[in-house]
Amino acid sequence: MSPEHRADLFLDPVDDPREGGPSLGDEKATLAEYLRCQRLTLEMKCAGLDAEQLARRSVDPSTMSLLGLVRHMAEVERSWFRRRLAGSDVPKVYQTEEQPDGDFDGAVADPEVVAEAWGTWRAEVAFAEAYLSAATDLGATFDLPGHGLVSLREVLVHMVEEYARHNGHADLLREAIDGRVGQ
Secondary structure (H helix, E strand, O other): OOOOOOOOOOHHHHHHOOOEEEEEEEOOHHHHHHHHHHHHHHHHOOOOOOHHHOOOOOOOOOOHHHHHEEEEHHHHHHHHHHHHHOOOOOOOOOOOOOOOOHHHOOOOOOHHHHHHHHHHHHHHHHHHHHHHOOOOOOOOOOEEOOOOEEHHHHHHHHHHHHHHHHHHHHHHHHHHHHOOOOO
């Protein structure tokens, strides 16, 4: 690609679903909006790809792939909101003691694996959104063994950071697949 040529963007900026949220909301609305936009960014990075493309690894020895990132973020959403904050006694979805990287290692080019990953991710996001919607105090603290006290506010900031970091990975992965960048 020549320096004058810019790769294709994902969509026309006027059609960007991340635009139009609250811009002058209170703290809860602001954090929820930033998290919503980061979640949408992950979806956009994966849109229009088949199972083989979604499961394509970056470079050896990494097992990172777009599908692995979806599975990883489903695990992260579940761990923070369902397991830690809500205190639900549910197992991790992909990671085990025997397979601590099961979220990435199990991201294989199979349409059923892709459908399951998106279904799990969407269910965990819906749980997190419902949890946050019902929350009245961002300063509420939770005692996490080995970590001490953390507030809901800290968890939300952490989730924005977690998505932002992995969306950077997703940007590079997507560009390697079909040249699409940005946004």
